[in-house]
Amino acid sequence: DVKVTQSSRYLVKRTGEKVFLECVQDMDHENMFWYRQDPGLGLRLIYFSYDVKMKEKGDIPEGYSVSREKKERFSLILESASTNQTSMYLCASRGAGSYEKLFFGSGTQLSVL
Amino acid sequence: GQQLNQSPQSMFIQEGEDVSMNCTSSSIFNTWLWYKQDPGEGPVLLIALYKAGELTSNGRLTAQFGITRKDSFLNISASIPSDVGIYFCAGTATDSWGKFQFGAGTQVVVTP
Numbered sequence: 001d002v003k004v005t006q007s008s009r010y011l012v013k014r015t016g017e018k019v020f021l022e023c024v025q026d027m028d029h030e031n032m033f034w035y036r037q038d039p040g041l042g043l044r045l046i047y048f049s050y051d052v053k054m055k056e057k058g059d060i061p062e063g064y065s066v067s068r069e070k071k072e073r074f075s076l077i078l079e080s081a082s083t084n085q086t087s088m089y090l091c092a093s094r095g096a097g098s099y100e101k102l103f104f105g106s107g108t109q110l111s112v113l
Numbered sequence: 114g115q116q117l118n119q120s121p122q123s124m125f126i127q128e129g130e131d132v133s134m135n136c137t138s139s140s141i142f143n144t145w146l147w148y149k150q151d152p153g154e155g156p157v158l159l160i161a162l163y164k165a166g167e168l169t170s171n172g173r174l175t176a177q178f179g180i181t182r183k184d185s186f187l188n189i190s191a192s193i194p195s196d197v198g199i200y201f202c203a204g205t206a207t208d209s210w211g212k213f214q215f216g217a218g219t220q221v222v223v224t225p
Contacts, residue, residue: 004155035215042119042201043156043215058212090155100146100205102213104155 003027004105006091012111019078021108023091031094032074033102034058034066036087043090049074081112119202119216127224132189134219136202145185146203146213147176156201160187192223 007022025032031050035043035058045058047066055066063085067075074093078085088109092102119136126132136145144163148156160171162178162185169176173190185204189196199220203213 040122040217042117042217043203045212048212092155100144100161101158102156104157106153106155 006105021076025093029093030096033092034076035090117216123220125222135186137184141182142204148201150199
C-alpha cells in the first residue's frame with residue numbers, strides 16, 4: 001500500500017514564525033501536492049510538484065512556498081505564519097501513469113495564534 | 114476559476130437508508146472522482162468516472178457522470194455506521210493537467 005506520511009498531526013505556532021510542514025511518500029511517485037482543507041470550502045490546491053526541484057503554483061499559493069529536493073519528500077513552508085493560515089493541511093502523491101489516483105496523508109492541523 | 118457546487122452540505126440519516134449527493138460544475142469536466150474522508154484521516158478514492166453517462170459501482174456505492182459533463186452523482190445504498198465521514202467530489206478538465214477541483218464536501222452522519 002502507498003504510504004504518505006506527514007511529520008506532524010498537530011502544530012501550534014505563533015504569528016510571524018516560519019513553519020515547515022513535511023511530507024514523505026514511499027511509492028516513488030513523481031507528482032506531489034499540498035492542499036489546505038477548510039470547512040465549507042473543501043480542498044484547495046496550494047502548490048504541486050511533478051518532479052524533483054520542479055514546482056507549480058496551485059489556486060492559493062500566496063503566503064506559501066515549497067521545496068522538493070528529493071523525489072520522496074515535499075515540504076510546505078510558511079515564511080511568516082498568519083492567523084488566516086490556521087487550517088488542515090493535506091499532502092498527496094500520485095504516480096505518473098494514474099493521474100486520478102491521489103493518495104493522501106492523514107493531514108496536519110495547524111493553529112497559528 | 115472552475116467552481117464546484119456540492120450538495121447537500123450535511124446529511125443525518127438512519128442506518129439502512131439510502132443517501133444521494135451531487136456536484137455541479139460551471140465548466141465541462143472530462144473526469145469526475147468521488148473521495149471519502151474518515152474522521153482523522155486523509156481522503157480515499159472511492160470511484161473514478163471518465164466519460165459522460167458512465168455509471169460505476171463500488172459495493173453499495175454508485176456514481177454517475179452526468180450527460181452534460183457538468184455534473185456527477187453519488188448514491189450510497191443501505192447505509193451502515195461506517196459510512197460516516199465527509200464525501201468529496203472532484204473534477205478536472207482536459208487542459209488542467211490532472212489538477213482537480215474539489216467540492217466543499219458532504220458530511221454524512223448515520224444513526225442506528
